Amino acid sequence: MYLAIDLSLYITAIKETFFMTFVSSFISYVIGIPLGVLLYMTDKDGLTPNTPIYNALSLIVNIFRSIPFLILLILILPVTRVLVGTTIGARAVIPPLVFSASPYIARMVESSLKEVDLGVIEAAKSMGATNFQIITKVLLSESKPSLLIGAAITITTILGYSAMAGAVGGGGLGDVAIRYGYYRYNQEIMIITVVLLVIIVQLIQEVFMGMARKSDKRL
Numbered sequence: 001m002y003l004a005i006d007l008s009l010y011i012t013a014i015k016e017t018f019f020m021t022f023v024s025s026f027i028s029y030v031i032g033i034p035l036g037v038l039l040y041m042t043d044k045d046g047l048t049p050n051t052p053i054y055n056a057l058s059l060i061v062n063i064f065r066s067i068p069f070l071i072l073l074i075l076i077l078p079v080t081r082v083l084v085g086t087t088i089g090a091r092a093v094i095p096p097l098v099f100s101a102s103p104y105i106a107r108m109v110e111s112s113l114k115e116v117d118l119g120v121i122e123a124a125k126s127m128g129a130t131n132f133q134i135i136t137k138v139l140l141s142e143s144k145p146s147l148l149i150g151a152a153i154t155i156t157t158i159l160g161y162s163a164m165a166g167a168v169g170g171g172g173l174g175d176v177a178i179r180y181g182y183y184r185y186n187q188e189i190m191i192i193t194v195v196l197l198v199i200i201v202q203l204i205q206e207v208f209m210g211m212a213r214k215s216d217k218r219l
Helices: 002-042 051-066 069-075 077-084 090-114 118-126 131-142 144-168 172-182 187-215
Strands: none
Touching (some): 002 131, 002 172, 002 187, 069 077, 077 090, 090 144, 118 131, 131 144, 144 172, 144 187, 172 187
């Protein structure tokens, strides 16, 4: 019976961890990719330089990137309550995860786009490609390996943040480690939770690094 209860506990926690990680990752990328493209476009060496817009966006991104996740989680509790109707459980962790990860993704996207060879962009321009075509057919395509490597780093970071959310009743493996391991002085549960998190991180890394290798035209 003890094993059954423990197994059920871990299965539920793993499901909650995957839910928090991948739902928040998806929403963060929906926000972060356009924001990163806009940062690239409006930079002084971008396709449509605009210093005021770039500086404003850059400031917003830097502010949210500077706030530690646990502080941000508590800081936006009123926003979280409005968005998802609760401040406890797996759903309540998604808004702070998105607020924290989106600026990080935007910077990674901007950095990946800047790695694209300028010669390729100039060639596209000489053939009459519009800025939209350059972004979709050249920049995002050429930077795909870098973006996938960035995704591996970002998603594992979000996974780590989701575990930290267990400190405030966020659910998932972090909640199990704190509530059943730390508070009850159960070292075994702590170790099992850490092992499970390590396995999940390794799986995510292998999947995205494999996709990055397959999409790299240089290999």
